[in-house]
Amino acid sequence: MSSLSARLLLSVSLLLLVFFGATIVVLDVAFREAGERSQEDILDGQLMALLAAAEPDDGGELVMPPDLPEPRLGTIGSGLYAELGAQGSAPVWRSRSSLGLHVPFPAAPQPGNHVFSRIQLADGTPLMALSLSVEWELPSGEFRPYTFNVAESLDSFNAQVAAFRRQLFGWFAAVALIMLLAISLVMRGLLRPLRQIEEEIGEIEEGRRQALSEGLPTELDSVARNMNLLISSERGRSDRYRTTLDNLAHSLKTPLAAIRAVLSEQPGNDVSRKIETQIERMNDIVRYQLRKPALLVSDSFGVTSVAIEEQLRRLVDGLSKVYKDKNPAIELDVDPRAEFRGDTGDFLELSGNLVDNACKWCRSRVLVAVTPLQGGGMCMTVGDDGPGIPEKAAELLLQRGMRLDESTPGHGIGLAVVKDIARSHGGDIQFGRSPLGGAEIRITIPGQFNK
Amino acid sequence: MRLLVIEDDATLRESLGRQLAESGFGIEKASDGKEGLYFALEYPVDLAIVDLGLPEMSGLDVIREVRKQGKTYPILILTARDRWQDKVDGLSAGADDYVVKPFHFEEVLARVNALLRRSGGWASSVLEAGPVSLDTSRQELKVNGDAVELTGFEYRIIEHLMMRAGEVISKTELTDRLYDQDFERDSNVIEVFIGRLRKKIDPDNSLKPIETLRGRGYRFALQRNRAD
Numbered sequence: 001m002s003s004l005s006a007r008l009l010l011s012v013s014l015l016l017l018v019f020f021g022a023t024i025v026v027l028d029v030a031f032r033e034a035g036e037r038s039q040e041d042i043l044d045g046q047l048m049a050l051l052a053a054a055e056p057d058d059g060g061e062l063v064m065p066p067d068l069p070e071p072r073l074g075t076i077g078s079g080l081y082a083e084l085g086a087q088g089s090a091p092v093w094r095s096r097s098s099l100g101l102h103v104p105f106p107a108a109p110q111p112g113n114h115v116f117s118r119i120q121l122a123d124g125t126p127l128m129a130l131s132l133s134v135e136w137e138l139p140s141g142e143f144r145p146y147t148f149n150v151a152e153s154l155d156s157f158n159a160q161v162a163a164f165r166r167q168l169f170g171w172f173a174a175v176a177l178i179m180l181l182a183i184s185l186v187m188r189g190l191l192r193p194l195r196q197i198e199e200e201i202g203e204i205e206e207g208r209r210q211a212l213s214e215g216l217p218t219e220l221d222s223v224a225r226n227m228n229l230l231i232s233s234e235r236g237r238s239d240r241y242r243t244t245l246d247n248l249a250h251s252l253k254t255p256l257a258a259i260r261a262v263l264s265e266q267p268g269n270d271v272s273r274k275i276e277t278q279i280e281r282m283n284d285i286v287r288y289q290l291r292k293p294a295l296l297v298s299d300s301f302g303v304t305s306v307a308i309e310e311q312l313r314r315l316v317d318g319l320s321k322v323y324k325d326k327n328p329a330i331e332l333d334v335d336p337r338a339e340f341r342g343d344t345g346d347f348l349e350l351s352g353n354l355v356d357n358a359c360k361w362c363r364s365r366v367l368v369a370v371t372p373l374q375g376g377g378m379c380m381t382v383g384d385d386g387p388g389i390p391e392k393a394a395e396l397l398l399q400r401g402m403r404l405d406e407s408t409p410g411h412g413i414g415l416a417v418v419k420d421i422a423r424s425h426g427g428d429i430q431f432g433r434s435p436l437g438g439a440e441i442r443i444t445i446p447g448q449f450n451k
Numbered sequence: 452m453r454l455l456v457i458e459d460d461a462t463l464r465e466s467l468g469r470q471l472a473e474s475g476f477g478i479e480k481a482s483d484g485k486e487g488l489y490f491a492l493e494y495p496v497d498l499a500i501v502d503l504g505l506p507e508m509s510g511l512d513v514i515r516e517v518r519k520q521g522k523t524y525p526i527l528i529l530t531a532r533d534r535w536q537d538k539v540d541g542l543s544a545g546a547d548d549y550v551v552k553p554f555h556f557e558e559v560l561a562r563v564n565a566l567l568r569r570s571g572g573w574a575s576s577v578l579e580a581g582p583v584s585l586d587t588s589r590q591e592l593k594v595n596g597d598a599v600e601l602t603g604f605e606y607r608i609i610e611h612l613m614m615r616a617g618e619v620i621s622k623t624e625l626t627d628r629l630y631d632q633d634f635e636r637d638s639n640v641i642e643v644f645i646g647r648l649r650k651k652i653d654p655d656n657s658l659k660p661i662e663t664l665r666g667r668g669y670r671f672a673l674q675r676n677r678a679d
Contacts, residue, residue: 318538
């Protein structure tokens with residue numbers, strides 16, 4: 001369970017279930033017990049009425065008058081049944097209501113005791129029964145034991161309890177539902193800033209935003225501020241790292257240039273040729289090692305979206321000056337949906353090497369096309385109308401320092417660097433044939449890439 | 452042609468300056484961005500070589516300021532940071548070409564010559580006008596296919612005039628650009644050299660390659676041959 005609101009809703013639902021369940025049980029038990037108490041009182045009243053109505057007859061036996069005050073006893077199947085039993089014989093009297101029914105009253109209790117019990121009719125109807133044994137003093141002065149039994153059907157009582165339960169469940173369910181709804185609404189409100197932070201972090205990762213916005217609730221504000229600090233220090237760190245690399249390159253290469261300049265003033269001899277070789281080696285190492293892709297020195301925090309068309313335009317304008325004599329027609333075809341998420345320096349390094357190579361090799365035309373990839377990212381192809389690259393040479397070209405034609409100025413490290421940058425962005429480099437007739441180099445960089 | 456070299460590394464600056472001077476250029480040298488900018492704006496300069504990593508003021512800022520002040524002479528950048536971003540930044544700021552350190556002097560010289568030639572409107576390193584052709588990479592002057600022997604000074608004058616063929620170039624400008632600072636500036640010397648050049652290029656006075664415009668200066672008068 002990863003969502004906070006789902007977690008909260010689940011625990012609140014469980015809590016509600018436990019609390020409401022307990023409440024329902026307590027209320028149900030209380031209602032039922034109160035109902036049973038009143039049921040017993042009613043039975044007690046009926047029994048007292050029977051006791052009062054019983055009269056000994058002339059024969060000295062106890063009998064019931066035909067007209068009883070309770071009309072239900074005279075109605076067949078009314079649900080209220082009574083019986084007057086004498087010890088050791090069949091009941092002396094049975095109410096009219098129990099005509100045709102066998103009401104299984106319990107055995108007579110000890111004289112003077114009254115006992116409540118649950119019995120059942122043959123058809124399964126539950127009854128509550130009250131039995132009272134008495135020693136009746138007959139006119140003859142003799143004491144005879146009699147048992148008064150009254151029973152009432154619990155059908156209507158059970159129906160009442162069931163109705164009460166239904167209502168109880170209905171109301172509690174409604175209340176629980178309203179509470180859950182209210183809680184999830186409150187949660188939405190409470191979680192909105194969190195969701196906002198989540199979205200903004202996504203935008204930062206995609207390079208569409210520089211920092212988290214301000215004005216969050218107090219509890220989250222410090223989180224956001226610390227996060228912004230982290231982001232900017234992270235950015236600063238990678239900037240500093242790159243500046244350090246640049247300065248290092250500068251401070252290593254200027255002396256190399258000075259050595260070379262001084263050397264070229266000397267008459268050429270064996271020593272100067274040897275030194276020259278070493279200068280070239282050092283230069284290659286510095287060039288390759290200090291031109292690491294920015295991705296290796298920063299992480300996703302520093303990443304922004306590069307304005308592809310604008311940067312390519314600057315590059316082409318610049319190269320047009322450099323190749324003014326050759327004056328190649330450099331055509332740009334950039335789909336604005338294409339994206340390069342990363343360092344502008346990396347993008348220029350990729351495109352600079354490729355377009356510069358194309359300008360070097362072309363006869364008169366260079367075509368640079370950038371198209372979006374499915375799921376973000378970009379595919380950049382740089383083609384020319386030059387002699388093309390033999391297939392066997394392609395892999396060789398990607399190796400560091402390899403150069404196919406020593407006569408064309410260039411250091412041969414370019415393509416290896418392009419490959420490194422493309423790979424460090426999760427992309428790839430391919431060679432092909434351009435529609436213009438010469439070589440075409442295709443770079444694909446996916447949109448989403450984590451180191 | 453007078454070049455300005457702005458480079459903070461003394462050994463490199465001096466060596467580069469010496470070799471360029473040997474190749475026939477007048478040289479100004481500056482060791483930081485501020486001094487470089489001052490020279491670039493105040494001195495007669497035909498081309499500036501600017502290192503990007505300068506103290507006091509970055510090479511990029513120097514280039515931007517030079518361009519902002521309306522100077523249009525070519526600028527060659529020297530850069531140690533050979534990231535494309537730096538090259539593109541430099542070119543966008545107004546530079547015309549770049550050389551990556553550690554360079555060979557020949558590379559710098561080739562770029563300088565190409566930039567100067569281009570800024571004079573020439574497409575090839577051999578400047579041709581009528582029967583006169585000047586090979587700037589070999590520093591060789593030919594008239595009707597015959598090589599003409601020139602002194603270094605004479606070569607610098609004819610190169611300057613031919614580079615900007617058709618334009619009037621004042622005596623002061625020629626003096627400024629052709630003398631090094633330690634020479635005594637005397638415009639009469641220019642007249643003497645122009646006279647010698649005329650005799651060498653046009654002994655029978657039929658071509659009249661160099662015009663004198665009284666009070667204004669000199670002009671290389673022959674039409675450029677369209678090579679392309």
